Amino acid sequence: MQTINPLKLIEELKDSVISGTPAMIWGGPGIGKSDIPNQVAAQLNMNIIDFRANLFDPVDVRGIPYLHQQNVESTKYTAWAVPDVFPIAERDGDRGILFIDELPTAPPATQNAFLQLLLNRQIGDYKLPVGWAILCAGNRLTDSAAVYQMPSPVRNRLAHYELDPILEDWVAWAHQNSIDTDIISFIQYRPGLLSDFNPDEYAFPTPRAWAMVNRKLSKSNIAEDRMFYSVSALVGDGAAGEFVAFKQIASKLPDIDAIIKDPSKYKRDDNPALLYALSNAIAARAEETTMDNIMKLADKLVIEYQVVLVRGCLARDRNLKSHPAVKNWITKNANVVLG
Numbered sequence: 288m289q290t291i292n293p294l295k296l297i298e299e300l301k302d303s304v305i306s307g308t309p310a311m312i313w314g315g316p317g318i319g320k321s322d323i324p325n326q327v328a329a330q331l332n333m334n335i336i337d338f339r340a341n342l343f344d345p346v347d348v349r350g351i352p353y354l355h356q357q358n359v360e361s362t363k364y365t366a367w368a369v370p371d372v373f374p375i376a377e378r379d380g381d382r383g384i385l386f387i388d389e390l391p392t393a394p395p396a397t398q399n400a401f402l403q404l405l406l407n408r409q410i411g412d413y414k415l416p417v418g419w420a421i422l423c424a425g426n427r428l429t430d431s432a433a434v435y436q437m438p439s440p441v442r443n444r445l446a447h448y449e450l451d452p453i454l455e456d457w458v459a460w461a462h463q464n465s466i467d468t469d470i471i472s473f474i475q476y477r478p479g480l481l482s483d484f485n486p487d488e489y490a491f492p493t494p495r496a497w498a499m500v501n502r503k504l505s506k507s508n509i510a511e512d513r514m515f516y517s518v519s520a521l522v523g524d525g526a527a528g529e530f531v532a533f534k535q536i537a538s539k540l541p542d543i544d545a546i547i548k549d550p551s552k553y554k555r556d557d558n559p560a561l562l563y564a565l566s567n568a569i570a571a572r573a574e575e576t577t578m579d580n581i582m583k584l585a586d587k588l589v590i591e592y593q594v595v596l597v598r599g600c601l602a603r604d605r606n607l608k609s610h611p612a613v614k615n616w617i618t619k620n621a622n623v624v625l626g
Contacts, residue, residue, distance in 0.1 A: 290451035293319060293460075300327045303446055304384060304420040309405050311390070311442075312424040314450035315484045317493025320424040323450070324386045327422070334383035336374055340393035340401075340423075347372075348400035350411055367411035374419045382418035391425035391434035398441050405444040431486035452494055454478045455598070462602035466501045468571050472563040473533045475595060480526045492522040500530075537564035547572060550583040562592045570599025573607060582612035594623055 291299065296312070303310040304327060312320045321337075328335035350367035369375075374385055390398060400410070408415040415421070423445060426434050454474070461471045474481050474497065485491045499521050503509075509517050514534070519527030539561065546553040547569065556562065566588070569581055581600065585593045597616060600607050607613055617623075 288313070288447065288449045290449045292451060292453040293323060293456045294453075296448055296450055297323060297327055297330070299448060300324065300422060301331060303422070304331060304333070307408075307420055309421040309423065309445050311445040311447050312422070312450055313427050313447060314424075315430050315482065315493070316426060317484075317495030318450055318452045318482055319494055320450055321386075321388055324384060324422045324424070328384050331382075334374075334380045336372075336379060336383065336385050338372060338385060338387050339389050340387050340397060340425075341389040343372075343393065343397055345396045345400040348397060348404075348410065350413065367413075369411075369413040373410075373413060374416055376416040376418075379416075380418075381416060383416075383420075385415065385419055385421050387421065387423040389425050390423045391427075391437055393435070395435055395438050398435070399438055402440055402444065405441065430484065452482045454481060457481055457494055458598065459602040462567075462570065462599055464498075466498065467504055468567040469534050469537050469564060470497055470501055470504075470530075471599075472537060472560075472567045473530050475567070476533060476560050476563045477529060480522075480529065483526065485523070488523050490519065490521055490523045492526040496522045533560055533564075536560045537568075540565055540568060543568045543572065546584060547577055547580050550580050550587070553584055553587055555587060562588065563595065566592045566596040567599050570596055570603060573600035573603050575607070575610065578607060578610045579612050582616055585616065590620065590623070593620070 300310055300312075300323065302308075312323065314320050325335060347370060350370050352365045352367055354363050355366050356363045374383055387401065390401075404410045404415065405421060408421075427449075428434055428436065458471055458475060461474075480492045481497070482494060483492045490496070500518055503517060503521070507517075515527055515531050518530055521527075522530070536558065537560070541553065543565075556565075569584060573581060578600070581596070585596050588596065593616070597613065600613070608617075
């Protein structure tokens with residue numbers, strides 16, 4: 288299957304939601320499969336209900352049977368109580384997304400219970416509200432994630448997309464979500480460690496794991512002698528060792544606020560690790576009032592790191608693209624693709 292990057296996937300899923308086409312996101316652990324439907328819902332201004340398929344038995348999907356009859360003399364019939372985990376328009380709104388996560392980790396019987404919902408938008412007496420769409424996600428068989436082969440009738444009722452984490456997309460997301468600039472810089476310096484799944488290890492680097500590292504570092508005052516253990520517990524020993532070494536290099540950065548205030552104070556350095564750290568640290572301070580001096584600093588860097596710096600600035604605030612200094616840089620570097 289041809290892989291798709293996160294930005295294109297969001298647009299594809301928006302089309303699926305609007306057209307009422309159920310869709311399935313495939314991919315390795317920790318690459319953002321579960322977060323993307325939430326972004327789609329936010330962009331379409333829709334509610335979203337997160338349904339973890341692996342926590343339910345087939346009867347939980349179908350509903351619980353009960354006896355009913357029209358009157359005392361009539362024949363008794365079995366009906367099915369509607370599961371209240373599914374969208375109910377009166378409670379959840381007229382528009383939204385039912386997100387069925389971890390679908391392949393549910394037993395085949397549970398997956399088959401979704402057949403009627405995926406095809407006809409109903410199960411027994413339950414009908415999915417007209418303004419609601421279905422998105423699904425899960426790991427592949429090759430991910431060693433205790434998944435089941437998806438039954439072919441279920442597969443044939445879904446549009447399938449295989450998500451591939453893309454460095455530039457993740458960097459833009461990281462800037463927008465205040466991820467530590469040392470982490471952003473390190474991943475740009477060692478892009479192979481953005482996602483390096485290893486089924487034989489307890490911990491391995493993924494976008495989700497790096498977000499957890501960021502949360503841990505931002506909320507805890509971790510002593511230097513424990514830094515390796517704190518990071519390796521989330522991304523594994525190899526990635527943690529490289530990150531800690533990178534962080535020690537990044538600690539040698541000049542005073543960022545001082546060189547933005549007076550770009551003439553910056554003394555050029557050729558260390559790639561330090562230049563990634565510098566570019567992202569400067570980008571983290573990008574705003575309308577600092578862009579003139581930031582672009583003067585950019586002129587002191589080789590073009591590769593100028594691109595890193597400008598992309599970082601625009602990831603934080605896309606409106607800065609209309610700043611005169613940025614427009615001038617784009618004109619001078621027309622051959623550079625910013626994305």
